[in-house]
Amino acid sequence: MAEYRQAHIPQRISFALLTIFASLTGCAKDQSLAPPVNSEQVIVRLKVPSELKAETMKVMYRSTLCTFTDHSAYGGPYQRDGYQHMDIEPAQQGRSDVYEAKLSKDGGGACQWRLSNVTFGVSYREPGRFGENVRFGAGGGVVVIFDDNASPRGGANIKVDGDLAIKESYYPWVDEGFIGGHKKDVSLLGEGYDYYRMYQALDARLVSFEPVLHSRFMVYSIGPKEKKKGNFVTFKYPDGSIEEVRRAKPDFRRLEAIRLAAEKK
Template identity: 80%
Template sequence: MAEYKQAHIPQRVCVALLAMLASLTGCAKDQSLAPPVNSEQVIVRLKVPSELKAETMKVMYRSTLCTFTDHSAYGEPYQRDGYQHMEIEPAQQGRSDVYEAKLSKDGGGDCQWRLSNVTFGVSYREPERFGDNVRFGAGGGVVVIFDDNASPRGGANIKVDGDLAIKESYYPWVSEAFIGGHRKTINLAGEGDIYWMYKAPEAREVYFEPVLHSRFVVHSEQPKVHKKGLYSSFTYPDGSTVADGHSQPAFRRLETIRLAAEKK
């Protein structure tokens, strides 16, 4: 009898463990995105100049049901909303210069995902036209936030009610760096930072039209050595050179140069 009990103790333990695991599995939620076919849509459209291309859109969904544990700077645990990323390629509309993507507001699934933000923009189609080994750097980006959370790029500094229409000027900016290895990039210099940051919770249509002034190229060279008083120099389309400690071109100066040239 004692031998019988000893032989079956491991089996009873295994049965209990299996039951516990089955219970836990039954409570777990499928965290995959499953947008319903009738979900309300946000349409994002870009009007893309021929020298540029539409970048892959990065879309984030959040859930208050499927949370996870994170830790503060002091190591204290706390719960955060779950999130999912997906990438969408904007589709060219016929043979036009308009590209479009449709984003479901409702991400569906057991977690009841909701659209949180989208990051998109444009870059140079052929950066090598500016020289050998030239790569695209930065600029021409937009972030639109649809809820009360920050995006991976941070929070919004512009709040918009209703739909969102963006039309911004950009200038080609060829930047050359030397410290740490020679690098040359072509960037899109605009009035704002690399990304325009918007909060538009009610938007159902988002339109972005970057206007590229391709004839007005600004060049910059970073110092070749670290030395106090040495700054990046900027050579503007009118031939003037400025080295005043700024890290990017002066947008207003570029606008003034262009407008003066177009009046001639």
């Protein structure tokens, strides 16, 4: 298991550092991050609605010098880039709704670490307001990759040149399930099947994310109480319409149409 230890980086940010596996080659090297004072920065900026909160950022650095031995599905050994994970709390800018973190492109140190990817996003500040024992489910996440490697959540399906500006609509989705025990959670429903938007931005120096929360247009789903052929999830949309389908998530385009029609009235 990897162990956490503290590292201090000249960015006005303190963060927890996850050391890489003990099987790294060249283990006599100091594997800590040491970004140069003049290291190029990537600014990650979030504009957070009042009902939401900024999640802890998960940052990964990679090294082609400090590698480690992994094994293929057939048991064959091969060398992989070393990596380090860290958590960074984005800082609120004054009393505004803007939160920001600065990431050094050059991680420095004997391993010559380089920024590889960052995972960040938003979640509900108080999910309990949707009912007793309601927890936050998923959604509102973003992954940005700064090199040609996949992130811990996979590769990017959107590639951009230069800086990256993301503005996405989200709807509150309250889901109640019974099979395997009663549970109720609230998620941020965005466009697409995945809960994380995946980007590759090799040259970005500014990544901005503005989630637009349409709080008045809530969708509910209620799962079946037993596994039985023909038992489907029931979706209740904000216009009063009901849909019983095999689909695992509400219809985002249907929600968009309901909202746009209501806003025209």
